[in-house]
Amino acid sequence: MKWYSHEIADVLEELAADPSMGLSEEEAAGRLATWGRNELPEAKNDSPIVKFFKHFHDVLIYVLLVAAVITFILQHYIDTGVILAVVVINAAIGFIQENRAEKALEGIRKMLSVKAVVLRSGKRTSIQAADLVPGDIAYLRAGDKVPADLRLFDAVNLQIEESSLTGESDAVEKKTALLPEETVLGDRANMAFAGTAVASGAGAGVVVATGAETELGKISSALAAVEKLQTPLLKQTAAFGKLVSMIIVLSAVALFLIGYWLHDYATGELLLAIIGLTVAMIPEGLPAILSIILALGVQTMAGKNAIVRNLPSVETLGAVTVICSDKTGTLTKNEMTVKSVILESEEFDVGGVGYSPEGAIQKNGRNVSVQDQPMLERFLICVKTLNDSHLYKEGDSWKVSGGATEGCLLTLAEKADKEIEIYPLASKIPFDSSYKYMAALVREGSQKWIYVKGAPERLLEMIPSAERGYWEEKILDHAVRGERLLAAAVKPVPSGVESIGHSDLQSGFTLLGMVGIIDPPRDEVIESIAQCKTAGIRVKMITGDHKETAVAIGSKLGIGVGLKAIEGRELETMDDEALAQAVNDFDIFARTSPADKLRLVEALQKQGHICAMTGDGVNDAPALKRADIGIAMGIKGTEVSKEAAEMVLVDDNFNTIVNAVKEGRRVYDNLKKTILFILPTNVSEGMLIFVSILLGATIPLTPVQILWVNMITAVTISLAIAFEKLEPGTMERPPRKAGSRLLSGYSMFRIAFVSILICGGILWMNTVFTARNYDAGTLQTMTLQALVLSQLFYLFNCRNESRFALNRDFFSNKAAFFVSGLLIIIQLGVTYVPFMNVILATEPIGLSNWIWPLLIGLSVFILVEIEKWIVNRVMGNRLERKSEKGDKGGR
Structure with a gap:
């Protein structure tokens, strides 16, 4: 059943679930016996003895063993001993070099949550996530790992990080309304999926799938079913x-x-x-x-910086004809970055990448003094004040707790040449996708202001219509660059105002400006892709992100002929012949599902390509395993992707792949x-x-x-x-x-x-x-x-x-x-x-x-x-x- 395309009342009825009482312990026990535990099946491995004797399974070894038997019959025992020693030494070398456990499925099993908060017999209680059953009412809050697949019926500012499952670079805001049947995995906003993490907010939902039936479980099954070439x-x-x-x-x-x-x-x-x-x-x-x-x-x-986990894979790299790469975290840094600030009268460039506050706000290549730019300062105050995220340093890297978009706004404020103030909030309207903005009432000295931050199209409705033309041109201009835009506006209010509501946001605002945000390409990737082309290797981007974003990133990286792109929903309708044509015609594939990635790799292999697949998420694991050589990211890659791959990039550097191809x-x-x-x-x-x-x-x-x-x-x-x-010339030949x-x-x-x-x-x-x-x-x-x-x-x-x-x-x-x-x-x-x-x-x-x-x-x-x-x-x-x-x- 496509739970996301049904009203929650129908879902609850189908599962015989009660959102006010939950399941009784007796009912839950019965369902557990029927459906099984909320766990994924463990991988089955051969014993070390079987693995060792598999190395004798070779035609030439059989011939040598026959020779050993004949020499023994003829009583030439030294000959027999030497022949057998050679056979055993070769088997031992193969066993030692190849002896590694199949841990990919075990890695996926560890992603399931250990605990879950559920409603049982009218009381909230914490249980082992393995004991969850379909029909359970489960609760989510910031920091939780989603314990099973849920159809949400309550979501308060709920944002869930799903990049490891869907490839989406930013946390997904969740809602409860039903969705069309054709909605792809990455757009199913009324669902929470097992193994993903709650970034902010709270929510509740009914468990619709557990264990192997979850989206994570389907990946596990696909991974187990994938035939390793x-x-x-x-x-x-x-x-x-x-x-x-x-x-x-x-x-x-x-x-x-x-x-x-x-x-x-x-x-x-x-x-x-x-x-x-x-x-x-x-x-x-x-x-x-x-x-x-x-x-x-x-x-x-x-x-x-390339760890190869399977000896023959070293040589395979030299034969690679196509590299299929995930975008988020592989070609890009998976760290949202503000690249431009657009004010009414001027624009500023922002240096640096990622969440590190290194870099500066510049105009015409020169650093800008915020003291001399009052509108810029007011804009920075707004986006820093209206912010629920926290920027912190862990070791040598900067990280964000909360939403990635809000985190990059904090980084922007830190790049200013002076400390940006944060004003106390007297009243607040939290962000929600239904109205696409966040607002607050703040006091600045004796004056009170309403600050609002959100989608540009919503904030343009709050300003005079005569002023909208300029901003609409700017939106189009920066959208073409692949930048995601976010706007900020301000309105003065009387000092007697103590609280605000949506009615206070209808008009009278001044648009302070906008920011252009991207998930930046890695600096070294552009050169690496150019080297791949010289070596006769075609690079394809396969991502769960949106088409426009993928095309913009592909343009910067030099991926794609004519910057064409195709989406996963189109691939799903194609037969094998049409898919074979598509993998030749397109180099950018957007909004893809795990099944799409696997089909694309298989389609390339059927045409005789030696295919490498890079990735860092759980969603990449089946394709990583199926590819002739799977390449996982060592820093930001999940354990699942690392175990499914033959090679792990220690530095998450795409250029390391080029060096590995040379080797x-x-x-x-x-x-x-x-x-x-x-x-x-x-x-x-x-x-x-x-x-x-x-x-x-x-x-x-x-x-x-x-x-x-x-x-x-x-x-x-x-x-x-x-x-x-x-x-010489090795990397110039196909x-x-x-x-x-x-x-x-x-x-x-x-x-x-x-x-x-x-x-x-x-x-x-x-x-x-x-x-x-x-x-x-x-x-x-x-x-x-x-x-x-x-x-x-x-x-x-x-x-x-x-x-x-x-x-x-x-x-x-x-x-x-x-x-x-x-x-x-x-x-x-x-x-x-x-x-x-x-x-x-x-x-x-x-x-x-x-x-x-x-x-x-x-x-x-x-x-x-x-x-x-x-x-x-x-x-x-x-x-x-x-x-x-x-x-x-x-x-």
Whole structure:
């Protein structure tokens, strides 16, 4: 039932509620049994054990486990132990990095009020909010948290702060009259919603919804139902894993058939060769190194005020194509600010933003002396005297208790160059939306005055009609700027007047002036949005605020083409096709509901966009969770929004998102370079085994030696790539496409090219030294070192995918040289430390035997740099020809 669209008498009858007696304890107990407690369902989480074993659910891990079983059956227990250790280490890394509880629903549950004042059996009583039931009569007063959804039947100056639920920047004044059925959530002034806070006044209402049925509960249900999408990286790595596993299985079958039918290998030896091939071709160290690179990205972002709560989200930032941003508290400060004062003969600008009294009242860039401006001083006295708010400092920030609009008027008065007086009130008419003004009778010396403050259109009715034209022009002028206007007027009255009523406000007033109020954009946001555009990222504003305000803010920020905007009520009537068109045509969405935000994010994702959603309110939580990456505000964001998001901005600074995107692109580039670096090791090892079996030769490496090479290169020299800096021009290129492959065609060519170089060099070396009757242990040691040194030289090729390795940034990454030195020390230990000789079946080799591994490694480095030069020349010529064709077409 749409409670807001029914008369209160009908609502009370429907709920069998009595506003004079309330429910009896027996009736309340019965309804509690029927409807359940006024609580939200708790989130269900997997146990730590289940979470840990989920990290074994990977095709490549299954292949490794099969290899471990076979080695165990063949009694190669060291091989079994090493393989299982690699599997467990990878699972442990994934578990540690990803182990966080799902707290979003718990955060919403904590927003419900703990206590509630209700009418039971004719008596007001305080009960646990969880015991509220539909039909209860509940009372509200300033400072309360609304305990359930209420249909109000009494509201005395009642204002409720709903920004966390609806996105409305100012406290909403409540009334009791019924509203049309099509009224959107943010305009339902006769309702009070669970989890919101009473800013001022008092009221009473009948409980119409509790627990999961409240608007807050609907968000909770939507949040629980939202399917969290896989990040682009996880999709790419999953597809990559399936491809590798398919290649491994086909290669193993082909290897077995060749070895068994062509060369008559013993079954046990052939199985070991197949295991060696399997272990060789699986990049065991890749999951660990990817996790480490992402973790380093998390640390870097934390140092730049962006806390990332999910490792793959680091990389997702680099792929973002659209940022959907809430307005209030994200693009704006969520602090009402007076920007202009309009008097009858002149206007003044007001410096500063927010509630901080820093700034000054100026004209033509110069500070104004209030002493020299009697009308300005009288105006400031009026708006400060007619004020129920309180301005105070808490820590380093200024805050307001009471209405935000009245709070910014106090800030305005504090910016004057002298103390503004407050006159005692002899009589007062409080503000009410039905008449849209607040008035008071004040004494100033021997003279009494009526001060009135309120909506300009109401105060214009109190002044002579001949004076209204000037002010109406000013109202239009400032409304176009997105300023919300508030006026103040004064009228002298005889000293014998002791009280005032509405009849005293009909005429005879002098309009002192008006103020233009805005929720100011954050200073840094304009530049950040411009950077997003340069990087090919589209910014969309999705807000619960009014259309005119959203368009004005969008104009200042540079959001929107032609400053078009669309409202939530229009979105609600659209089917999926129309919505898809709307998300392309519009960048500003006003008066949106939580469901609208979620639909918009889903519509963008269906079109292939990688979508980031920023927000700070409860109403943002489902969209934050659904988005490819949700970004919550750390200072003004609710706990719900923070728990639903993958990233939290510590400083609530939109510019931090741009820095995070840069880091995300750097991380992804380095991930690709790492894969480009690691895979030639695996492919060349697999080629060595396959070609050896094909030729009927001795297998050049044992499974344990292969595992060692794979892991030692992954956890040492490949780590250096994680520290590579952002390459020039990274933020001038568009985001990568959502469906792009992890490895491009050129990357596949590079991997094959390097693998052939390494495999060919080692086979040639083995052929030479086999002919010289070198023993198998020495030859295996030389092969192992040739593989490692080839990767060491190749590291410096991979630091720049296409640029010449020996450039001006060659020494910029100190980690590359540190890990290179560490790897050399470790490999010397593998060769000359006795217990390492036992574990890895290596032997000490002479100095002359190091020449060949070094020559193979150096050859790989030189030939790859030549290949880069050739490819750059070819690509450069192609681009030049395309450019020439474009010029001809243009002419």
